[in-house]
Amino acid sequence: MNLTMSALTHIPVLLQETIEALAVQPGGRYIDCTLGGGGHAAAILERSSPGGQLLGIDADPEAIKTARARLEAYSSSTLTINENFVNLQAICFKYDFFPVHGILFDLGLSSLQLNDSSRGFSFQHDAPLDMRLSPSQEVTAADIINTSSETELAHLIKTYGEEGYSHQIARHIVKQRPIKTSLQLARTLEQAIGRRRGRIHPATRTFQALRIAVNQELEHLEAALKQAINLLGFEGRLVVISYHSLEDRIVKQFMHQESRGCICPPDIPTCVCRHTACLRLITKKVITPSPAEVELNPRSRSAKLRVAERIITQDDYHNTAERLCFSVVVNGGGWRRPALLKRLRRTFSAL
Ligand SMILES: C[S@@+](CC[C@H](N)C(=O)[O-])C[C@H]1O[C@@H](n2cnc3c(N)ncnc32)[C@H](O)[C@@H]1O
Numbered sequence: 001m002n003l004t005m006s007a008l009t010h011i012p013v014l015l016q017e018t019i020e021a022l023a024v025q026p027g028g029r030y031i032d033c034t035l036g037g038g039g040h041a042a043a044i045l046e047r048s049s050p051g052g053q054l055l056g057i058d059a060d061p062e063a064i065k066t067a068r069a070r071l072e073a074y075s076s077s078t079l080t081i082n083e084n085f086v087n088l089q090a091i092c093f094k095y096d097f098f099p100v101h102g103i104l105f106d107l108g109l110s111s112l113q114l115n116d117s118s119r120g121f122s123f124q125h126d127a128p129l130d131m132r133l134s135p136s137q138e139v140t141a142a143d144i145i146n147t148s149s150e151t152e153l154a155h156l157i158k159t160y161g162e163e164g165y166s167h168q169i170a171r172h173i174v175k176q177r178p179i180k181t182s183l184q185l186a187r188t189l190e191q192a193i194g195r196r197r198g199r200i201h202p203a204t205r206t207f208q209a210l211r212i213a214v215n216q217e218l219e220h221l222e223a224a225l226k227q228a229i230n231l232l233g234f235e236g237r238l239v240v241i242s243y244h245s246l247e248d249r250i251v252k253q254f255m256h257q258e259s260r261g262c263i264c265p266p267d268i269p270t271c272v273c274r275h276t277a278c279l280r281l282i283t284k285k286v287i288t289p290s291p292a293e294v295e296l297n298p299r300s301r302s303a304k305l306r307v308a309e310r311i312i313t314q315d316d317y318h319n320t321a322e323r324l325c326f327s328v329v330v331n332g333g334g335w336r337r338p339a340l341l342k343r344l345r346r347t348f349s350a351l
């Protein structure tokens with residue numbers, strides 16, 4: 001498949017909703033932490049022109065190649081980095097790309113990865129059980145399947161796949177080892193729990209669990225969300241699209257917690273956490289695709305979009321006030337009122 005063709009096979013999910021949630025504006029700076037086929041990125045660049053800038057990150061070198069080809073027309077305003085978003089802050093510091101107007105995470109895999117018959121992500125194609133987003137990662141799905149104990153496998157499949165038959169599955173896997181390919185694993189799972197259960201294939205949950213474990217998806221998401229806050233300018237938007245309940249729970253809890261002040265347990269009489277809100281929820285309810293979008297792009301059916309906005313925290317006020325007082329003191333109080341106001345305005349607009 002050539003690059004342009006392959007880019008066309010990933011349809012960006014909740015595209016219009018994402019652009020609105022990011023409040024994309026001409027001249028804005030944005031980070032797409034999950035560049036994939038570059039679909040969302042292209043729309044952000046189009047809407048932010050003239051003058052818009054985009055930093056696009058993807059752990060998968062193949063995705064970076066595809067996205068670069070797709071975004072060629074915007075190459076002077078785009079920086080594409082083949083990295084894991086767990087290093088988001090370091091990447092932005094290295095390329096001096098902050099503060100930004102918006103940060104997008106469109107989690108999981110692209111259709112390009114799922115349809116790639118050599119990576120082992122899908123139980124529809126026979127391929128070595130790899131499942132790494134990047135070839136630089138050490139552990140593959142085959143390593144986990146063939147070296148973990150039965151108890152470890154059952155725990156992993158239950159925790160990351162929310163699979164009710166995890167013990168039965170782990171027992172079958174251990175009996176059938178070594179398991180080297182995706183179809184061999186899919187057949188083992190069918191033998192363990194039967195061919196079909198309702199609408200989902202018996203391999204779905206175990207494949208999800210393995211992919212999450214191989215790529216440490218949940219740990220990386222938690223770490224990156226925390227870093228994202230520090231990169232957002234005042235009123236910058238954080239937008240996350242997730243595709244399963246484990247991811248969505250992390251995003252929801254994170255946004256709710258960071259939009260609250262004190263998070264002490266209710267039975268503590270005075271606050272000891274000193275936590276301050278740094279986000280404001282833009283939509284209390286999650287945004288999901290319309291029936292028309294799901295019909296056009298069935299992959300979108302489980303998508304959930306959440307959005308929050310950076311606000312000035314009490315700490316930000318404190319630091320700013322301290323900086324200003326310090327300036328006034330070291331300048332011997334020599335500030336004239338208009339100059340002080342101008343400085344105040346500049347400082348607050350930079351937050
Ligand atoms: C759903 S796709 C994004 C599709 C993209 N929004 C588009 O419109 O084409 C998710 C992408 O995120 C990448 N990805 C997932 N986890 C990542 C991580 N921790 N660091 C960097 N990229 C990651 C995957 O490689 C994949 O290309």
